[in-house]
Amino acid sequence: MKRSFRKYHRLLGIIVSLPLVLTVLTGMLTTFVxxxxxxxxxxxxxxxxxxxxxxxxxEGIYPILNGLGCLGLLVTGLSMSGLLGRKTRPNPKS
Incomplete structure (x- = not known):
């Protein structure tokens, strides 16, 4: 399961990186100007x-796509970290 999330996380990261970099840089530069x-x-x-x-x-869909891309990266990243996984109980030794 983690292997498939890594694959999706890697692919999603590559796809989402350019729009996010454009959004961050232009937002910072607009503030500077x-x-x-x-x-x-x-x-x-x-x-x-x-x-x-x-x-x-x-302009109608760009923020939604950026948000969905970030959410997808968060979900796949957190699932790989184990924070969203099920807790397993240790077997009592008899």
Whole structure:
């Protein structure tokens, strides 16, 4: 069972990594541009359109896919760690 979760976790991690990296970096850069008045040569509105998925015309589903990907990674990661597994009782020695 753990082997199949490792396979799914690895595959899901590869698929989800690019959208999550885009979301994190553009969110941080938007904050730098807006709040700290840092001039990167890129307008904050463009960074925000990448951050929300609007530039790809996915603004309605992009956050949902990011959230589902994170939840999938959490579930497969926790299942591999043994935190979600059944507790086994030790056999009493007779």
């Amino acid at each position: 807006r709040e700290w008045s840092l001039n990167l040569g890129v307008p904050a509105s463009f960074l925000l359109s990448i951050h929300t998925g609007e530039i790809f015309h996915l």
